[in-house]
Amino acid sequence: MNNSEDVVDFVHNGHKRYLPHLSIDCVIFGYHDQQLKILLIRYHDQENWSLPGGFVERREALTAAAHRILYEKTRLTNLFLQQFYTFGDSPIRLDHIEIQNNHNKVYAKANVAISDDHWLSKRTLSIGYYALVDYQAVTITPEFLVEGYSWVDINSIPPLQYDHNEIIDKALVTLRSQIYQQAIGQNLLPEKFTLPEIHSLYESILDRQFDRRNFRKKLLALGLVTQLEERRKIGQHRSPFLYAFNPEIANKPFEAGAMTAF
Template identity: 45%
Template sequence: MQNSNHENFWESMPPLLPSVSIDCTILGFHDNQLKILLLRFKNTNSFALPGGFIDLNEDLQESAQRILKERTGLDNIYLEQFYVFGDKNRRDDKLQKKLMAASGLLLEDDHFLLKRFISIGYFALVDFTKTIPTPDFLSDSCEWYDIDKVPELIFDHNEMVKKALNHLRLGLDEKLIGFNLLPETFTMNELQSVYETILGEKIVRSNFQRKILGLDILQRIEKKMTGAANKAPYLYRFIGK
């Protein structure tokens, strides 16, 4: 954490698109819970969604993918724009300065980070088990939190989470995106659990199976050997159609 690092920090960044940031609501599924990936700024108790800026030579979508890769280690993440947050007072200069100062970065009053930004909200669904959460330069923690225990976040990030979840619920059946929260192969029970958690309601097993299997989007693989004293469940793989 030597000072030379700090001096170089901004200069080492590639040319960026001004005024625009990306913030990502990254969701995973574990222990029958929806989880969200949050950063904590160094030496503070301030939490935020993972985010970043757009390099001038990146398509918007590419930027979001890069940011996700940096925080999770994953390529080919399911990713979707859901809203642009553009209120003129959505950010808080004092807080911004404080957060940067906590990382040893002093911002001049005309620093670009203190200018107005709009933020494009992306939401991403990942296979929890495959992620390697990695803090960025400004944070000392990048961890999963239960979706119903999200702490207070900076700026308008709590609103972002709320909107992202709503977007997820609305698109769950329509876009068949629940699979992205599971590993390559999964049992029908696990899938049902994902649906129940996201929708917040119990589903009758037999009806759920009929519905999902009727969509012709799953390939049945083999039995899962559980070692339990009962029939082993089948494994399925999502094949789209």
């Protein structure tokens, strides 16, 4: 929503367009400066940051809705996007008054009030999706009600709106278990990368350190990455080999248990 009129229309007519009681929240992971980060946003007059999210159109396929919402936020298509959990346990999701108060602060920017029985005040279950994106490729897209955007290191996530910290925790647990099942790194690294780069990405995801030489051996044994002939010139005496993911292995899930712990 780019202007005040869009917002007013959404508040008055959104219930006809979207399924009630249901939202999508997106945990968008990007990798930058040797840190795994998550894209957070801050709505007008809100102290706490939030995950970007949206609603499902009444006749829209759920997966299509998630891709649409991600596109609206990042301008990326064909990204790695995976549903991981539907959240409906937190008591905050039943607190109509708190939700209504927050919404009234946010929507005040468009001079529109949210009544007690308004569809936006009602209980919402949220379907969590996580996306792995090339940090460089994201185009942050301004929205009328969003006043701040920030890529936050996963080790420094502040207290967020509603149950969004819980959503991030679950996304991280899922991502960490997926590392042994899919070529997670492929979506977060550039096409060619050095061994230290992929090694520090995996250390950052798993939040612990492990031996680089064994790590390299495991990736090569599985055939997940290939060492290229090409090197990168870093300094006069340093030109490490470049590596690339091997699409034959990296583009499908690993056989269960094929990759052991680093």
